[in-house]
Amino acid sequence: xxxxxxxxxxxxxxxxxxxxxxxxxxxxxxxxxxxxxxxxxxxxxxxxxxxxxxxxxxxxxxxxxxxxxxxxxxxxxxxxxxxxxxxxxxxxxxxxxxxxxxxxxxxxxxxxxxxx
Amino acid sequence: xxxxxxxxxxxxxxxxxxxxxxxxxxxxxxxxxxxxxxxxxxxxxxxxxxxxxxxxxxxxxxxxxxxxxxxxxxxxxxxxxxxxxxxxxxxxxxxxxxxxxxxxxxxxxxxxx
Numbered sequence: 001x002x003x004x005x006x007x008x009x010x011x012x013x014x015x016x017x018x019x020x021x022x023x024x025x026x027x028x029x030x031x032x033x034x035x036x037x038x039x040x041x042x043x044x045x046x047x048x049x050x051x052x053x054x055x056x057x058x059x060x061x062x063x064x065x066x067x068x069x070x071x072x073x074x075x076x077x078x079x080x081x082x083x084x085x086x087x088x089x090x091x092x093x094x095x096x097x098x099x100x101x102x103x104x105x106x107x108x109x110x111x112x113x114x115x116x
Numbered sequence: 117x118x119x120x121x122x123x124x125x126x127x128x129x130x131x132x133x134x135x136x137x138x139x140x141x142x143x144x145x146x147x148x149x150x151x152x153x154x155x156x157x158x159x160x161x162x163x164x165x166x167x168x169x170x171x172x173x174x175x176x177x178x179x180x181x182x183x184x185x186x187x188x189x190x191x192x193x194x195x196x197x198x199x200x201x202x203x204x205x206x207x208x209x210x211x212x213x214x215x216x217x218x219x220x221x222x223x224x225x226x227x228x229x
Contacts, residue, residue, distance in 0.1 A: 004159075031215055033215055033216070033217075035217075040222075041221055041222070042120075042205050042207075042219030042220055042221050042222050043160070043205075043217070043219050044219075045216045045217060045218070048215050048216060050215075055215070056215065056216050058216070090159055090160065092160075092217075094215055104150075104162065104165060105162070105209075105215060105217060106162065107152075107159040107160040107161070107162075108159050109158055109159040110158075110159045
């Protein structure tokens, strides 16, 4: 079975531009989460979507938005890019969510975004 | 709030040495605990997990035991290989009704032949 896929692999943008990152979850998985990983640090949670509804949001500005489609794929959008948005953006999928976990999530290879 | 603290790296070991990477956490409720590994240029791979106190997660020779009394989830391996060189992340998740994972800062392991 295919794992989590993300596109594009690498992206270079200029400050002030907009970017859209895409993610396809593992077949049968209904939950998609997005994380930002700055070089040398652990991933930081941005959003989680389950059954097309936002279920969690991290401490990121409103420039960051996301959505989930009927086929459970997802897009992460970032407006008005800043130099500090340069990072590896990771998508993770899981079969479901429920209180207590275990929230086993499977990560894609990531999209490397460079803002110049 | 919930948080995870890992021992700082890098950790440099010779092949076949014993590995311990310390991880402690702060959390309310009964979170699940995970170890993820990230090889150079790749995303994160789930290495092992534990969902309740005293559970031991294990995979590929790695082990970690969920210790509620010491709020720890230390990663161990009896004999490391060069191919184990990577960054290891301890993560906490499962509180409430979201799938949010909280990661430590990561520990780089370098194994020399």
